[in-house]
Amino acid sequence: MLKLTRKLEYALIALRHMQTKGELLSTTKEISDMYTIPQELLAKTLQQMARLEYIDAVQGSHGGYRIHSSMSKISLTKFIEDLEGPMGMVDCSVASDCIQLNNCNIRQPINRINDNIRSIFSRINLSDITH
Amino acid sequence: MLKLTRKLEYALIALRHMQTKGELLSTTKEISDMYTIPQELLAKTLQQMARLEYIDAVQGSHGGYRIHSSMSKISLTKFIEDLEGPMGMVDCSVASDCIQLNNCNIRQPINRINDNIRSIFSRINLSDITH
DNA sequence: ATTAAATACGACTATTATAGTCGGGTATAA
């Protein structure tokens, strides 16, 4: 309940690590060794973040990743949804093929809570975590 | 990400249903039929809530459940944790056998967010959802 | 040129958590 996925954990750990290194490049191996993260898994996450332009990738020998400068102002909501897709406490707030949509008696109150949570996450910047 | 389990959904739907019926008993079958919830699964959830004294169980033919009067002031945090166990964004905020506890560079900021979320859930009463 | 070290990426398997089922038991009103 309410737990971050490993992917998000790894992503945040990596971002924070890169933040401390400024312009210097970090490699997948370096990070996976340091924090005991499965290398291939971290690699995929870093690749995804590079595609999303959270980080810059430098290819080839002596390559690596560095954090994208304008990244810190991103909200946690956007970050999570970029990496994992839409978040919502109940599916009907995301997709609408629930068999009981009309019957469901908790949709409105739950959706209100959902909005509350989203707005909290939206006020938290990535930099609050990786600072 | 951030999704309620079916068990919690079913529990909330059932509570809300019972709330509308005041002192009248509701049966598992009645609720599972009405909201298209697998009966056996709902049954287990209602039994658990009865053990936790969120609802009163009346056994035997013509039996059923009714909502426990003092229930509405319970916080969402307590409710969720009673039904599903401790909640936390990362495991280390719950158990402490993570292999990288000391190395981990995101624990503190994440735990701060965690506390924020918990306090939000704590300010929400069950009655806000089942009212 | 060749090699070594890095990113890129899709397909695959394994593990775990959630969801759902089943069988047998107990309580009680009619």
Next chain:
DNA sequence: TTATACCCGACTATAATAGTCGTATTTAAT
């Protein structure tokens, strides 16, 4: 005594997450 309800633990199925593997590409250094 029967029908209908709650009670409960063990089991299976499904889906989501986590992790692995193979292969290709890029680039610095030799």
